[in-house]
Amino acid sequence: MSRLYQNNQQPGTPSESPVYVERLQEALLPDYEDQEQRQAAARCFYAQGELGPLCELLEQRYFKVFDNRDLRWSNELVVKTAFLVTLFNDTFYIMDSEPALDKGYGDLSLILRPDIRQYQLLDHLLEFKYISLKTLGLSSEVVGTMDREALRELSTVAEQIQAAESQLARYRATLERVYGGKLKLRTHAVVCIGLERLVWLSSGDHSAQGQKAH
Numbered sequence: 001m002s003r004l005y006q007n008n009q010q011p012g013t014p015s016e017s018p019v020y021v022e023r024l025q026e027a028l029l030p031d032y033e034d035q036e037q038r039q040a041a042a043r044c045f046y047a048q049g050e051l052g053p054l055c056e057l058l059e060q061r062y063f064k065v066f067d068n069r070d071l072r073w074s075n076e077l078v079v080k081t082a083f084l085v086t087l088f089n090d091t092f093y094i095m096d097s098e099p100a101l102d103k104g105y106g107d108l109s110l111i112l113r114p115d116i117r118q119y120q121l122l123d124h125l126l127e128f129k130y131i132s133l134k135t136l137g138l139s140s141e142v143v144g145t146m147d148r149e150a151l152r153e154l155s156t157v158a159e160q161i162q163a164a165e166s167q168l169a170r171y172r173a174t175l176e177r178v179y180g181g182k183l184k185l186r187t188h189a190v191v192c193i194g195l196e197r198l199v200w201l202s203s204g205d206h207s208a209q210g211q212k213a214h
Helices: 018-028 032-048 052-065 068-073 076-087 140-145 148-152 155-182
Strands: 093-096 108-112 123-131 185-193 197-203 211-213
Touching (some): 018 052, 018 076, 032 076, 052 076, 052 197, 076 123, 108 155, 123 155, 148 197, 155 185, 155 197
Parallel strands (some): 123 185
Antiparallel strands (some): 093 108, 185 197, 197 211
């Protein structure tokens, strides 16, 4: 069984305690090189909203910790935990794993602390969806060899991205009312396929151009 499920921790339950998150980081990414890669990917995400390096790290390192028995527990909570652990930074951000927004709950928000807004960093809101390999009707071998665009074009994946985007649009409106013009929000609709692959759609603030789909 994967190390995430040891120590009687309920599978996929995120915690925002810095000590707890640091312990998970060390357990799941124990090598120095992995930690260096995690920190570089996180910095890229904080400042530019780029999910590519982070998702590649999760696919290549984090998800490999899980074995087949863990797949029965797989859901959005497991995916959210993966992102929370790799992105956690309570120096830059106020992090909330389920912020109450517009009579609903977003999955993960990273809102800049007031004294950090002077720096070139972004606010982030992420919404996660999980699709099992059984639901998709594909094997891990097939999913592992498909490029991201081909995965994104699968009807089930496209539907989940659209559902996440609809939720994010409502949550964005709430955050913009609360924070006004100081908000530098990027939203990210992330679909995880069987703890094998990640596909996402990132949207910038109203001054940004278009969306980035992967």
